[in-house]
Amino acid sequence: MRPAPLFFALAACCLAAEHQSIIIRNVTVHPVTSPEIEGGSVLIVDGKIAGIGSDIQAPGAQVFDGQGMHLYPGLINAGTNVGLAEISSIRDTVDLDEIGIFNPQLKAEVAFNPTSEHIQIVRAAGITTVLSLPSSGGEEFGSPNATTPMITGQAALMHLDGWTWEEMALKRGAALDLLFPIIPSVPRRQPVTTGTPPRTYPDLEREYKVKLEQLSTFFEDARRYAKATSAGAPDFEPDPKLEAMIPVIEGKRPILVRAAKERAIKDAVEFADKEKVKIIIADPHDLGSTLDLLAKRGIPVVLGQTLSLPLKEDDAYDSQYSLPSQLFKAGVKFCFATFDVEFARNVAFQAAAAVAFDLPQEEALKSVTIRAAEIFGVADQIGSIEKGKVADLILTDGDPLQATTSIKAEFIAGRLVSLESHHTRLYEKWKDRP
Amino acid sequence: MRTAFLLFLLAIGIQAQTLLIRNATVLTVTKGTLQTGCVLVRNGKIAEVGPNVNAPAGATVVDATGKFLSPGLIDCHSHTAVEGSVNEGSVSDSSMVNIADVLDPTDINIYRALAGGLTVSNVLHGSANAIGGQTIVIKLRWGKPAKDLMFAGAKPGIKFALGENPKRQGYPAEFLSSPATQERRFPGTRLGVEDEIREDFTQAKIYQTKWKQYNERLARGEHPIPPRRDLRLEPLVEVLEGKRYVHAHSYRSDEILALIRTADDMGFKIRTFQHVLEGYKVAKEIAAHGAGASTFSDWYGYKYEVIDATPYNAAIMTRKGVVVSLNSDSDELQRHLNWDAAKVVRYGGLTPEEALAMVTINPAKQLGIDDTVGSIEVGKSADLVLYDRDPLSNYSKVLKVWIDGHPYFDRDQDLQDRDKRAARKKELIAKEKAEEDAARKKSETERKDKTTPNAVPPTKEGEL
Numbered sequence: 001m002r003p004a005p006l007f008f009a010l011a012a013c014c015l016a017a018e019h020q021s022i023i024i025r026n027v028t029v030h031p032v033t034s035p036e037i038e039g040g041s042v043l044i045v046d047g048k049i050a051g052i053g054s055d056i057q058a059p060g061a062q063v064f065d066g067q068g069m070h071l072y073p074g075l076i077n078a079g080t081n082v083g084l085a086e087i088s089s090i091r092d093t094v095d096l097d098e099i100g101i102f103n104p105q106l107k108a109e110v111a112f113n114p115t116s117e118h119i120q121i122v123r124a125a126g127i128t129t130v131l132s133l134p135s136s137g138g139e140e141f142g143s144p145n146a147t148t149p150m151i152t153g154q155a156a157l158m159h160l161d162g163w164t165w166e167e168m169a170l171k172r173g174a175a176l177d178l179l180f181p182i183i184p185s186v187p188r189r190q191p192v193t194t195g196t197p198p199r200t201y202p203d204l205e206r207e208y209k210v211k212l213e214q215l216s217t218f219f220e221d222a223r224r225y226a227k228a229t230s231a232g233a234p235d236f237e238p239d240p241k242l243e244a245m246i247p248v249i250e251g252k253r254p255i256l257v258r259a260a261k262e263r264a265i266k267d268a269v270e271f272a273d274k275e276k277v278k279i280i281i282a283d284p285h286d287l288g289s290t291l292d293l294l295a296k297r298g299i300p301v302v303l304g305q306t307l308s309l310p311l312k313e314d315d316a317y318d319s320q321y322s323l324p325s326q327l328f329k330a331g332v333k334f335c336f337a338t339f340d341v342e343f344a345r346n347v348a349f350q351a352a353a354a355v356a357f358d359l360p361q362e363e364a365l366k367s368v369t370i371r372a373a374e375i376f377g378v379a380d381q382i383g384s385i386e387k388g389k390v391a392d393l394i395l396t397d398g399d400p401l402q403a404t405t406s407i408k409a410e411f412i413a414g415r416l417v418s419l420e421s422h423h424t425r426l427y428e429k430w431k432d433r434p
Numbered sequence: 435m436r437t438a439f440l441l442f443l444l445a446i447g448i449q450a451q452t453l454l455i456r457n458a459t460v461l462t463v464t465k466g467t468l469q470t471g472c473v474l475v476r477n478g479k480i481a482e483v484g485p486n487v488n489a490p491a492g493a494t495v496v497d498a499t500g501k502f503l504s505p506g507l508i509d510c511h512s513h514t515a516v517e518g519s520v521n522e523g524s525v526s527d528s529s530m531v532n533i534a535d536v537l538d539p540t541d542i543n544i545y546r547a548l549a550g551g552l553t554v555s556n557v558l559h560g561s562a563n564a565i566g567g568q569t570i571v572i573k574l575r576w577g578k579p580a581k582d583l584m585f586a587g588a589k590p591g592i593k594f595a596l597g598e599n600p601k602r603q604g605y606p607a608e609f610l611s612s613p614a615t616q617e618r619r620f621p622g623t624r625l626g627v628e629d630e631i632r633e634d635f636t637q638a639k640i641y642q643t644k645w646k647q648y649n650e651r652l653a654r655g656e657h658p659i660p661p662r663r664d665l666r667l668e669p670l671v672e673v674l675e676g677k678r679y680v681h682a683h684s685y686r687s688d689e690i691l692a693l694i695r696t697a698d699d700m701g702f703k704i705r706t707f708q709h710v711l712e713g714y715k716v717a718k719e720i721a722a723h724g725a726g727a728s729t730f731s732d733w734y735g736y737k738y739e740v741i742d743a744t745p746y747n748a749a750i751m752t753r754k755g756v757v758v759s760l761n762s763d764s765d766e767l768q769r770h771l772n773w774d775a776a777k778v779v780r781y782g783g784l785t786p787e788e789a790l791a792m793v794t795i796n797p798a799k800q801l802g803i804d805d806t807v808g809s810i811e812v813g814k815s816a817d818l819v820l821y822d823r824d825p826l827s828n829y830s831k832v833l834k835v836w837i838d839g840h841p842y843f844d845r846d847q848d849l850q851d852r853d854k855r856a857a858r859k860k861e862l863i864a865k866e867k868a869e870e871d872a873a874r875k876k877s878e879t880e881r882k883d884k885t886t887p888n889a890v891p892p893t894k895e896g897e898l
Contacts, residue, residue: 086735087735087736087737087738087741088735088736089611089736089737089738090737090738091611117735118735121734307766307767307770308766309543309546309765309766310546313542314542314855314859316848316852317545317546317549317769317848318549341735342733342734342735342736345732346732349773349828352773352828352829353770353773353828355828355829356822356828356829356830356831357831361829401828401829402776402827402828402829403773403774403776403777403779403780403826403828404776404779404780404786404789404826404827405780406780422742422744423734423743423744423745423746423781424744424746426714426742426744426746427714427744427746427749427750427782430714430715430750431714431746431749431750431753433715433717433718
């Protein structure tokens with residue numbers, strides 16, 4: 001059982017050049033945004049989709065026989081640390097969570113290691129694009145204080161193929177990664193500690209207000225800076241931090257806010273309203289009464305790991321599994337992410353689990369393809385099989401949301417990519433140990 | 435006493451219940467799949483399996499048309515229901531401690547796991563030391579006291595641990611990611627871990643001999659002084675005598691092989707290697723030793739010693755003759771081991787039957803309980819799971835779970851009860867609040883009585 005049959009591997013060397021035309025024949029095309037086409041073909045020219053149908057003529061194009069299998073758009077994981085972290089427990093291999101409260105000028109793509117082992121591993125699961133975030137996440141149950149980071153940098157949408165990060169960057173500055181201040185839960189039974197006494201609710205509330213004030217001030221500074229920039233004052237001194245905020249306050253770069261609980265979600269939406277910025281809610285685990293609010297305002301959601309335990313002991317056992325269907329029923333646009341590295345390849349299985357708990361199957365597929373593209377403003381480029389879009393395609397022997405399905409071949413920007421990884425190489429080597 | 439008797443009667447009533455599950459796709463695991471099958475349960479045991487079984491008088495009949503029935507899932511590596519820390523990490527050999535002493539039957543994760551089709555767990559001590567604590571096998575009989583969760587007849591175990599975790603307590607301070615919580619102790623290397631186990635078993639064998647000699651003298655009618663009991667060495671003697679299974683946390687091939695050789699030299703067996711992410715490199719040796727391998731489907735990248743993890747591990751080990759199970763080691767993952775098992779079809783091309791076996795009959799074999807659980811066969815315990823689709827589909831969910839023929843999870847019931855539970859919660863919060871208010875009023879009145887009127891301002895809302 002090889003990851004890809006031999007003829008695909010042979011095809012790889014012949015199809016490497018980008019400026020060629022390739023026609024993928026004899027496949028069931030699942031465009032996601034339109035009905036499937038059995039016995040279909042997809043024509044790729046210069047890395048873009050140039051035609052879809054059952055009757056495409058493409059003289060001179062390289063023919064790729066899909067052997068009656070299924071062709072889907074490449075999957076998208078809309079929140080990971082891929083490229084920025086290798087082994088989470090070894091700090092030397094991790095480039096996340098820079099020091100400083102406000103770092104909007106930090107750009108994830110510049111530290112995206114194009115030869116990270118994770119890239120090949122995640123790609124082999126049919127994922128062609130990831131959003132890479134410069135932080136590891138919020139501190140819902142932790143102990144945020146005056147120096148805890150809030151703005152951790154810009155997330156980038158990265159293609160999982162290329163020789164350098166520049167070639168791989170599909171959209172730089174796709175969102176501003178913002179860890180919104182919260183009042184953390186105070187455990188009912190305080191742990192026995194020998195160090196500093198545990199902080200009480202009034203302390204935490206005071207700190208929260210201070211942080212909120214800091215955040216507002218920073219946005220206010222950015223606004224003044226933008227004004228000064230456009231005014232062209234003679235003594236104007238550029239500042240990369242505030243410069244990086246201009247697209248945010250102009251509503252061109254959304255803030256991606258990690259907000260786990262109802263109160264944080266409400267606070268974040270209120271903040272975005274006050275600052276008049278675009279907002280995406282990320283990694284929520286308790287939607288509470290926010291569904292109407294999110295639906296009414298058209299605020300999209302990037303779901304984190306929905307294969308996670310309920311927050312409270314008395315929550316329904318399926319409270320996390322049913323988050324996607326709750327959002328769907330309320331009319332909130334959402335996509336999936338893992339907000340990690342080690343499980344980034346499994347994003348499709350979260351979408352699948354949502355189907356078990358009442359999300360329509362076609363919505364689940366959209367939530368790891370076109371919805372993610374829409375939410376990050378790249379639906380004109382990726383997320384579905386449509387003429388004019390980038391040719392990010394996966395060939396499978398079944399439904400890509402099922403673990404029993406194998407990914408047989410994959411194109412990123414029209415290039416047939418290898419599905420080999422450290423994992424398959426170990427397999428090939430050791431399965432034949434005498 | 436009377437309550438106990440009534441409970442006993444009730445238990446008998448439950449045991450005696452006859453249940454017929456009809457027209458399901460029955461995934462027996464060991465005897466193939468019945469496309470439309472019936473399973474009759476009597477006295478907690480599977481009494482009949484076949485395409486057509488008539489309902490005996492008084493039987494509860496479940497129409498499972500279009501649904502799938504599997505044996506209860508089994509997790510060979512769990513820490514669920516352990517109260518507090520899973521590690522007695524202060525010593526390199528903590529074989530004197532027992533998980534059975536800290537089993538919390540009210541851990542909500544038991545119910546959540548049931549809702550994912552899990553019926554049996556191997557509840558283990560942590561991996562902070564080369565030889566960890568004693569372990570137990572439980573059935574997830576939610577709502578019962580701790581003693582009733584014990585899997586009757588299952589051999590107890592002991593946790594061993596190799597590699598980074600047990601050697602971490604021996605690191606110099608500059609290599610610790612967080613400040614040490616205790617003093618440095620041996621071992622701090624894999625060499626030391628190997629030696630620790632060898633030293634402990636050397637002592638255990640001496641201890642075993644002392645007792646043997648004592649008992650021989652006793653049998654001869656002499657009046658010897660008994661050896662001093664050693665609660666640390668006793669479980670190791672049980673290992674030597676085959677009365678206790680060894681479950682060894684491990685990652686790298688070198689340490690796996692070294693433990694096999696230690697066991698060979700000392701004359702005991704490793705029952706299972708746990709995690710065993712490099713098991714595929716020494717699958718031949720694991721199979722020859724007769725050990726099982728209980729691994730993760732696809733975990734990787736979380737620490738250095740898993741640098742050579744590959745999701746093809748289960749497939750290679752299986753093909754080299756090792757009995758492989760997939761475990762959770764997680765309160766979350768244990769809720770969908772069936773979805774996890776599906777991954778071995780993608781990674782290495784195992785069959786769906788082999789995949790399902792990895793979370794049912796294979797862990798049962800590893801725990802030595804395959805005579806009563808792990809498959810749907812006549813005579814086995816009626817630990818059964820009903821799904822709306824094939825359990826290897828990522829779109830499937832669990833509808834009902836039975837243990838010993840007794841219903842322990844029912845999704846419809848769970849959904850129905852949610853409003854009731856929410857109302858009950860509201861009621862309890864109101865009650866608690868009322869009690870708090872009353873207590874506050876009382877203390878205010880008392881204070882007022884002791885001082886001049888209005889000298890103490892009333893307590894503000896929220897200050898409590």
